[in-house]
Amino acid sequence: MQDVLSSELIDDVISSGTAVGTDSDYGRNLATALEAGFATEKMEGTVISAVAVYGRQQREAAKEKAQLDRLQSTADGFIAPVKTRVRNIPATVTNVYESPRPRHAYPYGDEPFQIITLRDAKGHEIVWKTGSIQSVESGTEVALTGTVKAHTQYQGVDQTEISRAKLSAPSKPR
Structure with a gap:
């Protein structure tokens, strides 16, 4: 005291x-x-x-x-037009949100769910919502491959939503 x-x-x-x-x-x-x-x-x-x-x-x-x-x-704008496949975009993971969400068929319970927020070198914010849990943490450098699903805005920041994404280790410059 x-x-x-x-x-x-x-x-x-x-x-x-x-x-x-x-x-x-x-x-x-x-x-x-x-x-x-x-x-x-x-x-x-x-x-x-x-x-x-x-x-x-x-x-x-x-x-x-x-x-x-x-x-x-955060930069204004988006990384690519909707329905464009982007490949090996260098990005940094800025946030990982993990939670369960309900499955849509009886008798199944909840399934895992992640929202991974990334930022590319130009400062654009990228969001990937996935049911397959990725082992990444904030601050991790990755190479992102995915399809641009939509252009959205969250709390005043432009976001590029992607789907069918893959995160891999960034390639080293030669």
């Missing part, structure tokens, strides 16, 4: 806790306890929750910054 009180973040945690607003019982109780500078045993949990409020605000700020960086660093 002394480590928290002596840290430099305590003022930030208190100010984020008081910024919750007093339009709810929780907000009024938290602001009252934090402004008083002490807490009874009954208020201890409410005061401690200010740390969670601070953490959430920090995560939201980081998410907004990441989205702004993404908007600024």
